[in-house]
Amino acid sequence: AQTVTQSQPEMSVQEAETVTLSCTYxxxxxxxxxxxxxxxxxxxxILVIRQEAYKQQNATENRFSVNFQKAAKSFSLKISDSQLxxxxxxxxxxxxxxxxxxxxxxxxxxxxxx
Amino acid sequence: xxxxxxxxSRVICKSGTSVKIECRSLDFQATTMFWYxxxxxxxxxxxxxxxxxxxxxxxxGVEKDKFLINHASLTLxxxxxxxxxxxxxxxxxxxxxxPWEKLFFGSGTQLSxx
Numbered sequence: 527a528q529t530v531t532q533s534q535p536e537m538s539v540q541e542a543e544t545v546t547l548s549c550t551y552x553x554x555x556x557x558x559x560x561x562x563x564x565x566x567x568x569x570x571x572i573l574v575i576r577q578e579a580y581k582q583q584n585a586t587e588n589r590f591s592v593n594f595q596k597a598a599k600s601f602s603l604k605i606s607d608s609q610l611x612x613x614x615x616x617x618x619x620x621x622x623x624x625x626x627x628x629x630x631x632x633x634x635x636x637x638x639x640x
Numbered sequence: 641x642x643x644x645x646x647x648x649s650r651v652i653c654k655s656g657t658s659v660k661i662e663c664r665s666l667d668f669q670a671t672t673m674f675w676y677x678x679x680x681x682x683x684x685x686x687x688x689x690x691x692x693x694x695x696x697x698x699x700x701g702v703e704k705d706k707f708l709i710n711h712a713s714l715t716l717x718x719x720x721x722x723x724x725x726x727x728x729x730x731x732x733x734x735x736x737x738x739p740w741e742k743l744f745f746g747s748g749t750q751l752s753x754x
Binding site: 559561563568569570571573576615617619621623624625627628629630631632633635 | 686737741742745747
């Protein structure tokens, strides 16, 4: 079974600054996907970014980028130019290839301060 | 991104009654959907995998007779909480993979059993 660990329960960052959220996982699989999701107070799960394990290049989506270290089983999320709307709970997720099941970390609550 | 619609968003019911929650993929077909339960400030707990045209696969510890799942079409999965009790009160979320292998979530249903 896979496990996902987010070691930072809470984090804060000043508006316009950069913040990095950590995620490590454990698996014996070679082919899998990793995701970051954002859950604001509305509780809607919003896809932030996806990384396929077979790709060495780190995924980027506008202000969001990841540092994927497959050998170290690490998948951190970097948010640049933080905005107030980035305040949310962030979940790291490991997924077997679709339609496989997913395993979520415990989440990191991020607060962006004005 | 793809749209997964979930209804109702909130339901309050009396103890002993049954409640049905619908999850629809609006712009794609989903042979597999997932149902989760989430307690306040906690992670998502996978309850079951809903498979179109066949029986759902339940995670260990989830009561099949309590949480009935039906995936009658390629765009609709339903979760029925039977004979609901206060301990079933929770936030329930569904998800589905779009054709590009990204997992999208419904907006969730807050169930309160009195």
